[in-house]
Amino acid sequence: xxxxxxxxxxxxxxxxxxxxxxxxxxxxxxxxxxxxxxxxxxxxxxxxxxxxxxxxxxxxxxxxxxxxxxxxxxxxxxxxxxxxxxxxxxxxxxxxxxxxxxxxxxxxxxxxxxxxxxxxxxxxxxxxxxxxxxxxxxxxxxxxxxxxxxxxxxxxxxxxxxxxxxxxxxxxxxxxxxxxxxxxxxxxxxxxxxxxxxxxxxxxxxxxxxxxxxxxxxxxxxxxxxxxxxxxxxxxxxxxxxxxxxxxxxxxxxxxxxxxxxxxxxxxxxxxxxxxx
Amino acid sequence: xxxxxxxxxxxxxxxxxxxxxxxxxxxxxxxxxxxxxxxxxxxxxxxxxxxxxxxxxxxxxxxxxxxxxxxxxxxxxxxxxxxxxxxxxxxxxxxxxxxxxxxxxxxxxxxxxxxxxxxxxxxxxxxxxxx
Numbered sequence: 001x002x003x004x005x006x007x008x009x010x011x012x013x014x015x016x017x018x019x020x021x022x023x024x025x026x027x028x029x030x031x032x033x034x035x036x037x038x039x040x041x042x043x044x045x046x047x048x049x050x051x052x053x054x055x056x057x058x059x060x061x062x063x064x065x066x067x068x069x070x071x072x073x074x075x076x077x078x079x080x081x082x083x084x085x086x087x088x089x090x091x092x093x094x095x096x097x098x099x100x101x102x103x104x105x106x107x108x109x110x111x112x113x114x115x116x117x118x119x120x121x122x123x124x125x126x127x128x129x130x131x132x133x134x135x136x137x138x139x140x141x142x143x144x145x146x147x148x149x150x151x152x153x154x155x156x157x158x159x160x161x162x163x164x165x166x167x168x169x170x171x172x173x174x175x176x177x178x179x180x181x182x183x184x185x186x187x188x189x190x191x192x193x194x195x196x197x198x199x200x201x202x203x204x205x206x207x208x209x210x211x212x213x214x215x216x217x218x219x220x221x222x223x224x225x226x227x228x229x230x231x232x233x234x235x236x237x238x239x240x241x242x243x244x245x246x247x248x249x250x251x252x253x254x255x256x257x258x259x260x261x262x263x264x265x266x267x268x269x270x271x272x273x274x275x276x277x
Numbered sequence: 278x279x280x281x282x283x284x285x286x287x288x289x290x291x292x293x294x295x296x297x298x299x300x301x302x303x304x305x306x307x308x309x310x311x312x313x314x315x316x317x318x319x320x321x322x323x324x325x326x327x328x329x330x331x332x333x334x335x336x337x338x339x340x341x342x343x344x345x346x347x348x349x350x351x352x353x354x355x356x357x358x359x360x361x362x363x364x365x366x367x368x369x370x371x372x373x374x375x376x377x378x379x380x381x382x383x384x385x386x387x388x389x390x391x392x393x394x395x396x397x398x399x400x401x402x403x404x405x406x407x408x
Binding site for chain 2: 053057085211221226229235
């Protein structure tokens with residue numbers, strides 16, 4: 001296979017990754033890593049470098065649209081970014097000492113978890129009672145809905161912060177945005193309405209990924225020949241996906257995608273256990 | 278002062294941040310596209326490098342000086358890496374703009390929180406983490 005064909009296939013694959021990522025809420029890295037490692041047998045370290053770029057592109061592209069709508073909680077995002085960036089730098093450090101097969105198995109486990117999180121029932125209730133810390137840190141806010149402004153308060157800020165730390169470590173270690181864990185922290189632990197947690201999570205993914213990507217770039221994980229089709233494909237896909245989202249309901253698609261992702265995840269775990277990476 | 282406050286309130290900063298993100302992403306993809314075309318023109322017919330064996334990129338693609346030196350000679354791979362750098366810089370710039378927003382709002386606690394986030398990012402850039 002020559003470079004031109006490799007680049008074109010990768011471009012098409014990354015486009016699908018961006019498209020599905022934007023429509024299901026699972027970031028581009030989720031598709032990019034299995035595509036590169038399982039299909040093209042690229043070393044997982046190059047795949048992680050490419051996936052980080054994909055995560056940043058996906059997040060920055062979508063976040064620019066969400067901020068305008070005023071749903072994102074900027075203060076909450078900034079506060080939690082302390083946990084995610086610190087975790088991401090830590091994760092990128094641990095990655096050097098982690099065997100690639102272990103990374104592949106861990107990736108598979110996180111993938112299955114992410115798929116389950118995507119199809120579970122979401123919290124849409126706005127809490128009226130906040131914890132003490134939520135007032136001290138000025139995290140309680142409001143967001144616009146069709147029925148008017150909804151005010152919400154936060155619970156369990158400490159618990160959410162700890163889950164975010166873990167999300168950061170995984171993101172630094174695996175090169176993914178770990179949006180599923182971020183949403184679990186906000187929606188599950190802190191009881192924030194789903195729409196706010198999704199957009200705020202998306203807003204944070206770019207910063208988290210950038211913190212570890214800087215380390216990976218310096219370590220030589222980002223290869224120009226892989227980077228350019230991935231960046232262009234994911235961005236193009238994310239852009240189309242965001243458009244499509246307004247005309248069709250992705251509910252069925254989400255189930256199909258989650259099933260496919262789980263299958264891929266098991267493949268990664270199987271290969272990891274048999275030392276194929 | 279009240280006028281400045283209304284002019285640069287929370288919402289305007291948010292809109293500005295959205296603009297920064299969009300501009301960064303578009304710029305990065307244009308540069309990556311140009312680099313990609315140059316790269317394909319030069320190497321399109323070559324066989325695919327052995328990516329199954331991780332060797333890591335050399336100095337020329339992993340340091341500022343290396344990338345900029347390559348950029349000066351219009352080296353395709355360096356152009357792509359420059360696009361990747363712009364993409365990496367976009368979210369970091371976003372944190373900077375949030376900082377400006379909190380300074381305007383005189384929100385001391387959040388100025389401090391934003392500075393912590395920036396310090397962590399700078400630590401990962403310059404902290405000698407390259408092993």
